[in-house]
Amino acid sequence: MTNLGNNPTLAAIKSIRDLPLKNKNVFLRLDLNVPLNDPDAHGLRLVEDDSRIQEALPTIRHAVESGAKVIIASHLGRPDGEVKPEYSLEPVATHLAELLKEEVMLADDCIGEGIYMMIQSMKPGQILMLENLRFHKGEEDNDPEFVRQLASFTDIYINDAFGTAHRKHASTFGLPGLAQVRGMGFLIEKEVHSLEKILENAPRPFYAVLGGSKVTDKIKTIESLMRRVDGICIGGAMAHAFWAVQGDSVPAGAKQPSPADIEAARAVMEAARKKEMPLVLPSDTVEGFDIGPKTIERFSQFLGDAKSIFWNGPLGWFEKPQYSKGTFEVAKALASIPAFKVIGGGDTVSAVKQSGYAAHFEHLSTGGGAVLEYLENEGLPGIDALKNYSKAPIR
Numbered sequence: 132m133t134n135l136g137n138n139p140t141l142a143a144i145k146s147i148r149d150l151p152l153k154n155k156n157v158f159l160r161l162d163l164n165v166p167l168n169d170p171d172a173h174g175l176r177l178v179e180d181d182s183r184i185q186e187a188l189p190t191i192r193h194a195v196e197s198g199a200k201v202i203i204a205s206h207l208g209r210p211d212g213e214v215k216p217e218y219s220l221e222p223v224a225t226h227l228a229e230l231l232k233e234e235v236m237l238a239d240d241c242i243g244e245g246i247y248m249m250i251q252s253m254k255p256g257q258i259l260m261l262e263n264l265r266f267h268k269g270e271e272d273n274d275p276e277f278v279r280q281l282a283s284f285t286d287i288y289i290n291d292a293f294g295t296a297h298r299k300h301a302s303t304f305g306l307p308g309l310a311q312v313r314g315m316g317f318l319i320e321k322e323v324h325s326l327e328k329i330l331e332n333a334p335r336p337f338y339a340v341l342g343g344s345k346v347t348d349k350i351k352t353i354e355s356l357m358r359r360v361d362g363i364c365i366g367g368a369m370a371h372a373f374w375a376v377q378g379d380s381v382p383a384g385a386k387q388p389s390p391a392d393i394e395a396a397r398a399v400m401e402a403a404r405k406k407e408m409p410l411v412l413p414s415d416t417v418e419g420f421d422i423g424p425k426t427i428e429r430f431s432q433f434l435g436d437a438k439s440i441f442w443n444g445p446l447g448w449f450e451k452p453q454y455s456k457g458t459f460e461v462a463k464a465l466a467s468i469p470a471f472k473v474i475g476g477g478d479t480v481s482a483v484k485q486s487g488y489a490a491h492f493e494h495l496s497t498g499g500g501a502v503l504e505y506l507e508n509e510g511l512p513g514i515d516a517l518k519n520y521s522k523a524p525i526r
Contacts, residue, residue, distance in 0.1 A: 138327050140510065143518040145314035147190060147289050152199035154255050155286040159194060159316065160302050161187045162292035162497065163205035163223045176217075178226040182480075183294070186497050188230060190291045190316035191258070195233065198255040202284070203227075204241060204264055204302055205292070212268030224260045235260055241267065242280040250284045270301045278305035285309075291316025294498040296513030297505070303513035313517050318497065323514065325473050325494035326505050334438035334471060335361060340430070340461070342367030342444030342479070344386060346395040349444070351507040353399055356441070362409035364430045366422045366446030366457065370413050372396035377412075385419020409433070421447030422457035431464035440465060442483075443475040443502065449482045459486040466491035475502035 166179040178184070194201045208218040221237055228235040234257070238246050241261035249259060264270040269277025278301045288310030290296065295303055296319070307313045315323075329337075339360045341349060346369045356363065365373060371381045372388035373396045381387055388396070403410040411433050415423030422430070434440060446461055448454040459482070465472055466488035474483050474492050476499040483489050496502045505511050 138324060140323055140327055140514070140518075141320060144514070145312075145517075145519070146320055147193060147291075147314055147316050150287055150289075150312060150314055152194055152197035152287060155199055156202060156250055156284055157194050157199040157287045157289060158202045158204060158281070158285040158306070158310070159187075159190060160288070160290045160292045160295075160306070161190070161203055161205050161316075162294040163187065163203075163220065163227075164207050164294070165223060167222055170217075176222045178222055181226060181230070183497055184223065184227055184230065186318050187291060187316070190289065190318060191227075191231065193317070194289070195231075195256050195258065199287075200250060200253040200255060201258045202250060203235075203258060203260040204281075205260075206265040206270065206295070206302075207263050208265075210263060210265050212265065212271070214266045218263050218265070220260060220263050227260070231258075233258060238262055242277065247284050264300075264302050271298075273299055273301045273305045275305070277301045278309060281306050282309035286311055288313040289316050290314075290513055290517055291318045292513070293319050293322045293496070294501050296498070296511040297501045299512050304516050307513075307516040315514070315517055319514065321494070322496055322498065325496070326502065328471065329439065329441055329473055330359070330506065330509060333359065336437050337361050337439040337441075338434055338437045339363045340434070340440065340442040340444075340446075340465075341365050342369065342446045342458075343476075344368040346372045346388075346392045346399070349503065350395045350399070352443070352503045354402070355507050357399075357402055357406065357408065360408075360441075362411065362433065363403070364411040364433060366413055366426070366430070366461075367444050368419075369396075369444070370422075371419070373400065373410075373412050376400055382416065382419035385416075417447070417454060417457070420451070421449075421454040422461075427457055427460045427464075430461055434465065435468060437468055437470045440468070440470050440472045441475065441506075442472070443479055445478050445482045449485070455482075455485075458482045462486035462488045475499070475506075 167176045210218040224235045224237040368386040372392035413422045413426040415425045447457045449458040472492045473494045475496045480495045
């Protein structure tokens, strides 16, 4: 078995590397929900950002090289239980085939007699991608019959879709309970390893950097982090709620905090005061859309002695060049700090990659909401369903 150290979550879940995959129907639940460009004159769409596909490659390659019949399942977008061609996984299958330099067959559905027959005729090492799971309402509803149909052709179930592990959907929560054998892929193993370190064994001082727009969206995450960290830097539009509590004005034209955000910020500030925990807020701004130079310097100095850092949420409207400096400069500053640094959330990962300093961070999580829920709840339904003792209900 793989040496998983003292991590109780990983110790309770089998890794794909430890399972006998040869000649087995291996159901890989991946998160291939990637952005596609607009269709060209021929209706062809291409993958714009293949980061999530790249992250899935080690698990796919291991299954292929182990002689499994590889069945890949994912969702794409929000078709709301209807077959919508614009959400077909065809561009993803084409892109994956190019990366693997292997044929990737694409089914026209994800359940049914036709799928079963295709899998029966597969040879070890071949890859079949099922069509978008969310073309069926049963996926998001965790419908028992939909789960049973997926289970009918599954010998071994592997979840490597961390980005959807917080959903109690059929393919992430129901199916593990019916699969003969279940386990995790390399991506989930990596994600859990990093997040468990943040939760349980983070070297100190441990600081959090939080951005984004709404305090209410992250209040539970903030409460969870405040039990663990030694200080928090707050930027992005969510900082406006904290300014309001202090009586400071928000620039006209910038996002104004809601009453609920202001009350949530007030509660956070009161909790920080009782804990005597530093709560570092922006002292200047660029039109309300980015932190200013004084704040960049202040954040950088405060975080300078960190041994662990968790960062979720951009510190400004980084997609606009005139408002990207704060986020990029803080990424630059963190890159030089010898600490265990975890980036959580798709927008934050994109920002750090654009800054050019991504290689200096220990872990860039593929999950946005999944990361926050993992920290809030110290686990996720789709991961708990993989544990050796778990029996995930399908109704």
